[in-house]
Amino acid sequence: MTIPGVGPVVSLAFSATIDIPARFKNSKAVGPALGLTPVLNQSGESNRIGRVSLCGDAMMRALLYEAAQVLLTRVQKWSWLKAWAMTVARRRGVQKAIVALARHLAVAC
Numbered sequence: 001m002t003i004p005g006v007g008p009v010v011s012l013a014f015s016a017t018i019d020i021p022a023r024f025k026n027s028k029a030v031g032p033a034l035g036l037t038p039v040l041n042q043s044g045e046s047n048r049i050g051r052v053s054l055c056g057d058a059m060m061r062a063l064l065y066e067a068a069q070v071l072l073t074r075v076q077k078w079s080w081l082k083a084w085a086m087t088v089a090r091r092r093g094v095q096k097a098i099v100a101l102a103r104h105l106a107v108a109c
Contacts, residue, residue: 003081004075004077004082005067005071006071009063010063010066010067013059013063014060014106028107030107031106031107033055033056034056034103035053035057036061037053038051039051052099061102064102065098065099065102068085068102068104069098071085071101072086072098081101081104081105085104088101
């Protein structure tokens with residue numbers, strides 16, 4: 001809850017969704033478990049990176065997305081997390097930056 005945009009609802013839902021953190025090899029494995037990583041479609045030599053995979057808990061994914069959106073758009077306080085998301089938004093677009101920040105929040109929490 002120390003991260004701006006993450007409140008008691010998001011933190012309680014996150015702890016209920018993750019339940020036993022020991023089942024993940026490392027913290028980076030939480031993002032794919034919640035469906036916050038892109039789908040890779042491969043056919044022969046073509047590799048297409050598509051939308052988020054949508055596996056895992058949809059409600060938790062929505063809460064993390066909303067917390068990331070609040071952090072990126074509404075929070076006035078500047079932090080290294082917001083600065084990182086703003087650089088991603090400048091390069092790739094705001095929507096992709098929000099999803100990337102949501103995945104980053106899942107890994108950081």
